[in-house]
Amino acid sequence: MKLSFIALVIFLVFCFFLGFSVFGFMYDVACPKCNGTGQVWEKRYDFDTETWITGYWPCPTCGASGEVYLYSSVSYALLFFLGFVLCFLLSFALDYGVAALRLRQNPWVKDVKEMHSWFNPMYFVWLFHVNRKKWVKWTTALSLIATVSIVTAIAVPLTSYPLISTPIVGQDIFVGWLVGAALTIPFAFAWYQNYEDLSILA
Numbered sequence: 567m568k569l570s571f572i573a574l575v576i577f578l579v580f581c582f583f584l585g586f587s588v589f590g591f592m593y594d595v596a597c598p599k600c601n602g603t604g605q606v607w608e609k610r611y612d613f614d615t616e617t618w619i620t621g622y623w624p625c626p627t628c629g630a631s632g633e634v635y636l637y638s639s640v641s642y643a644l645l646f647f648l649g650f651v652l653c654f655l656l657s658f659a660l661d662y663g664v665a666a667l668r669l670r671q672n673p674w675v676k677d678v679k680e681m682h683s684w685f686n687p688m689y690f691v692w693l694f695h696v697n698r699k700k701w702v703k704w705t706t707a708l709s710l711i712a713t714v715s716i717v718t719a720i721a722v723p724l725t726s727y728p729l730i731s732t733p734i735v736g737q738d739i740f741v742g743w744l745v746g747a748a749l750t751i752p753f754a755f756a757w758y759q760n761y762e763d764l765s766i767l768a
C-alpha cells in the first residue's frame with residue numbers, strides 16, 4: 567500500500583484538529599508560585615517608604631492573576647512534529663549531498679559490481695549509485711533515528727527551565743514529544759514511498 571502525501575496531510579490535519587478541539591491550544595492552571603492566590607509572602611524593597619517590607623506582594627509569575635497559561639500537549643506535539651520533519655529533511659539532504667559528492671570524488675565506485683559489507687565506508691556511496699531505492703530506504707531509516715536523537719537532545723535541557731520544570735508541564739512536553747515522534751514515522755514512510763515521484767522536482 568502506498569501512502570500518498572495527500573492522504574498523509576489529511577490524516578495529520580484530522581489528528582491535530584481532533585487534538586486541538588479536545589485539549590485546546592493553551593489552558594490555564596492555578597499559578598504554582600502563589601497557589602492561585604495572586605500574592606506571595608516575601609521581603610521586598612518599597613520605593614515609596616524607602617524601607618524593606620515583609621508581607622504580601624503581587625505574584626511576579628502570574629502577574630497577580632493567580633493563573634498561568636500553559637501550552638497543551640497537542641501544541642507541543644505540533645511543535646515537535648514540525649521540528650522532527652525539518653530535522654529529518656535536513657538530515658536526508660545532508661546524506662544526499664555527502665553521497666553525491668563522494669561518488670564524484672570516487673568514480674571507481676561505479677565500476678564495482680558487488681559490495682556487501684555495511685561496514686565498508688563506500689557501501690552507501692555504491693548503493694546510492696546502483697540502487698537508489700534501497701539507498702533511500704536506509705537513508706530514510708537512519709535520518710529518522712538521527713532526527714529523534716537530535717531533537718530529543720535539544721529538548722531535554724529546555725525542560726529544566728524553572729517555569730516549565732513543573733511536573734504538569736513536563737508531562738505535556740513528554741506526551742507532545744511522543745505524539746510528534748509517532749506522527750513523524752508515517753511522514754518518513756510517505757517520504758520513502760513517494761521519493762521517486764519527488765525526484766522529478768529536483
Ligand SMILES: [Zn+2]
Nearest residue numbers: 597600625628
Ligand atoms: Zn502567581
